[in-house]
Amino acid sequence: MRWPAHGANPRALYEQCGLAPPDEYIDFSVNTNPYRLPPSAWPSGEEWIRWAGEYPDSEAKALRELVAKQEQIRPGQVLMTNGAAEAIYLLAALFAGRRVGILEPTFSEYRRACLAYGCDVEGFAADEARGFSYDLDEATAWAGKQDIIFLCHPNNPTGTVMEEGELRSLVDAAHTAGTYVIIDEAFYPFWRGGFTAMRWLGRYPRLIVLRSLTKIHHLAGARLGYVAADEAVIASLKTHQPPWSTNGIAQQLALRFMAMESFVKWTKERIAAERERVFRSLPAGRYDVSPSVVNFYLLRPCSGRTEELFFHLLKEGIVPRHTMNFPGLDGRYIRLAVKTQVENDRLLEALERWDG
Known part of the structure; x- marks a missing residue:
């Protein structure tokens, strides 16, 4: 079948x-949140109608500023996208034809997007017998041979993570080798006591972090995510993004729900x-x-x-x-x-x- x-x-x-x-x-x-916000948290009927009838802010300025404030970065380091999936395809377009490494097993859209844009894709397999962990020395050497690497953290479908020191070492070594590191943190909000690579953006201009706003808030139909990266990377990504990519209803819902920490x-x-x-x-x-x-x-x-x-x-x-x-x-x-x-x-x- x-x-x-x-x-x-x-x-x-x-x-x-x-x-x-x-x-x-x-x-x-x-794998979205099984718990929904109470009805009192949702917009009124009049708000739904008003949002549906208005053009969205094409720059998503208010939302970018809120994300930047929460993550302690600059608004110019944030690009809102139509779900994390659009972010993945924008990055594949930006790095078209390059050598891409993917730490696997993982979300299939990284490979699919990169192949669609003519990238040479190479996987690096986790050790199943060791709880789907990676040999750090081997992964570091492999990453240095790529132009870009994708890492889902926490990983889909295993739900596993690396130790903070190990991930930092991998990012540091890859950056020294001139490799861009894309870390997809779509499931970070579900991780109790976890750490985020978002805090390392100021140190590594070739580090790119992806987030989804729809999984944790049970808004899969609204489609909203973002890329956080160096401002030069964000400016380049914007040249590939269609106008009004993030719809007004999604932006308004995110502004409302992101405040509910x-x-x-x-x-x-x-x-x-x-x-x-x-x-x-x-x-x-x-x-x-x-x-x-x-x-x-x-x-x-x-x-x-x-x-x-x-x-x-x-x-x-x-x-x-x-x-x-x-x-x-x-x-x-x-x-x-x-x-x-x-x-x-x-x-x-x-x-x-x-x-x-």
């Missing part, structure tokens, strides 16, 4: 698998607690999981019968994310989101019922 490129489309997945979708199912393939902190705590509970509750000796620190993780049955498990979960109304298009994983794992307690209990019951 032809596996879909991404998750978050359950009905299409059921159709491609030749299964009738059950009356109720839970989408564990989508207590919600982000609360989410981190809830996600961490639920993830740890799920890991403790898995049937003993039957499943392995990646050492994730965020709102999703990899899981595989110790029996190796991952595809059978995938179809079992679909029939149980649990929609997992396949890993067929993640180099190095090749379908041996499934990716599962950390959801609410009730939803996670449904997953645990389905895993317990499987006889594999």
Whole structure:
């Protein structure tokens, strides 16, 4: 069968698998925040209508200033984008035809975007046996041979991170070699006690950080993200970006929700607690999981019968994310989101019922 490129489309997945979708199912393939802001936090009907009828600020000035203030950088170091995906493709266009290294397994759009712009792409594989970590010496030597490297941190789909000193060493060595380092921090807001490379921008002009504003606030349909980098890099990226790339509704929602920092902190705590509970509750000796620190993780049955498990979960109304298009994983794992307690209990019951 032809596996879909991404998750978050359950009905299409059921159709491609030749299964009738059950009356109720839970989408564990989508890795946005399972907790939503209360209705009182959302705009009024009049505000929705007004925003829909107005042209957006093409420079997203107010939003860039808010991001800059929160991240302690300059507004000129920020470019708002139509989701993190647009940021990835803008960067691929900027570095078209260059040598690109990608630390894998990771988000497939880095490779797809770079290949579309004629880049020579080379992957560097994580050590699965060591919790999907990287050999720092080997990674550093490899990075110095590239023009640009992509690193997702925390990583999708493993949910894993590097030690701060290790990542700083990799960035420092790559920068010394003249290599641009692109760190995608789309899932950083879910990481309790984590660190961000955003603080290093002043020291490394060739460091570029990506963020998503839609995952943590459950706004996937609004499409909003940003690039933070040296002002010269931002100026170059802007020449590739269409006008009005970030719509007015998305900008207004972000201005409203980004001020709710207590919600982000609360989410981190809830996600961490639920993830740890799920890991403790898995049937003993039957499943392995990646050492994730965020709102999703990899899981595989110790029996190796991952595809059978995938179809079992679909029939149980649990929609997992396949890993067929993640180099190095090749379908041996499934990716599962950390959801609410009730939803996670449904997953645990389905895993317990499987006889594999």
